[in-house]
Amino acid sequence: MSFERVETGCRVIDEKVGGFRRGAIILVLGPPMGGKRNVCRNFIARGLRLGDGCIVSCTNATAEQEHEEFKRILGSDADKFLSEGRLAYIDLFSATIGLPLEERQYIKRIPSASDLTSYNVALRELLLLMQRKELKMRLLFDSVSTLLLYNPFQTVSRFLHILFGKLRAMKVTSLFLLEEEAHERSVVVTIMGMCNGVLRVKSENGKRLIKYESETSRMNWVMCD
């Protein structure tokens, strides 16, 4: 059985394992400053260039701060993608730092990192908008570690279980970031078990290295452009 593949924005993954499977849930692990956010943002940027609908969920930055990062990669196109609803943000951070929760059509703000139902409802609305435009979809969740900071592990695993089911059903190719070293081994293993693939990113002597394992493909540490 062959799966539909999606380009990842990282040439070496596309060449070696043919990209990610469409609708796969991939856990992105790696030490701080290892460059995993860059890999993730390239994945979203590539999707936008290819015409996909992309949803970025941020727990450590406001939607505006995150959008600046995409402007750095995509230039003024980032604004265009946002205004036409191909790029959307779910901001779980603004409330945490006490900013007003001003909403725009493609920027949703969640009352707190503990209000996971509100996250689901915002996501549902964005997925519906993108599905109506018949877009293929990508999602970035940065990061699961913040959720674990504010919620018991059981809450987070229940949330992810239900969320992953929805994303798979709608074939949303998704990256979930986790600060591996901040959590107990059992936590990481449990979340890993719920995903379809694990992407590891680290930095050595100024070079970025990645490793990818999934149910169907495997790639050992290689240098990434």
Next chain:
Amino acid sequence: MFMKLKTGVTLLDDMLKGGLETGATTLITSKPFTEAAPLAYQIAYRWLNTGYPVIYLTNNKRPDIIMEDVKRYGWNLVKFKDEGMLVFVDAYTGFMGIRSEERYTVLNPYNLDEIDGTLLKAVNDVGKRSLIIIDSLSTMLDHFGEIVVEKFEEWRRIAILNDSHILYIFVEWNFEEGIKRRLRDRVDNIISLSPIEKGVILSDFFTIEKVGGKPIKPISIPFRYVRPGGMKVYIPKILITGPYHAGKTTVVHALSTRAVSVQRGETTVALDFGHFEHKGFQADLFGTIGQQRFDPILEQLGGETLGVILVVDSTNPSSFPRAIEMLHKARVYGLPLVVFANKQDLPGALPPEKIRELMKLPKDVPVIGTIATKKVNIIEGIEELLKLIFKGVSEGDADNS
């Protein structure tokens, strides 16, 4: 001594036999992709406006964020908070290590006894006939486990002694069935909120599963949250069908707050679309095309329909068989149906009862004489249809009385 207060959602109040009673408890249980909080806000606002206090316990967002969120639905709570009619029990900011501005603050939200004690203090201070909202029970269960269920009897006593009502917000993450069952057993009313899914989630509906401690035959009512406005009963689709030249387009336009038709000359050649709002009800109206060559579209349009208006030309009995045929083609036969015997102002128009006879319509199908061009009986007609669609509501009551 106990009294009933309305929720502010008419149909919900009917199903709850008048509203929420003091001295009792209600569980609002929702699926993970459907929100329960806006309904709780709506009930809280209504409660405050009636002149009674509200105690809002939050363990998943800051009180000021709740105030802001409520405002988006068009309800301003500031006045009530300033007057002390609305108090928050803040069991959230403690998690974040931030100092709370609230008078009732749980310093250590990891301690259930402290939550309990702070809540009790607020209840004693605020006084009787208050609405106590627990937002959310699911978060509490995550932190403390099953022991929360044991607290239910105690809290219920508080509700009775203080002549108050407790409203629990519960999101059905994958909790153990045993816990869910015990929660359900221990409350007086259950309102459940679920999505209508077709791959994506299209809409939501609410179901009353239990009233006054007794399970009732569940009936599902579609709704939407509207900002501003809150929970609105919402009917995904009403089909307006009938033979060629019966007046369907005129009916759609007469009922709609906004409408679009694709016409060539006087004849609709694609479809009529309208949106209808009346007494808190909302519906999308789809008018079909009368000409036979468009029949294949009929079946497409019939999907997801909740109710049908069949428009016939009262002066043209030869078109009646075609009218019945169209119901079959749209695969909506058997759905709630109202017949508009239109063009009653024209000479030779048959009276509604004669049309019922000629069309061999069952007794429970209302046949209403209308003049669409003058909007005569149009609203009355759709009210009849809404009654049929929501008929199950009163039946549910009858089964248990």
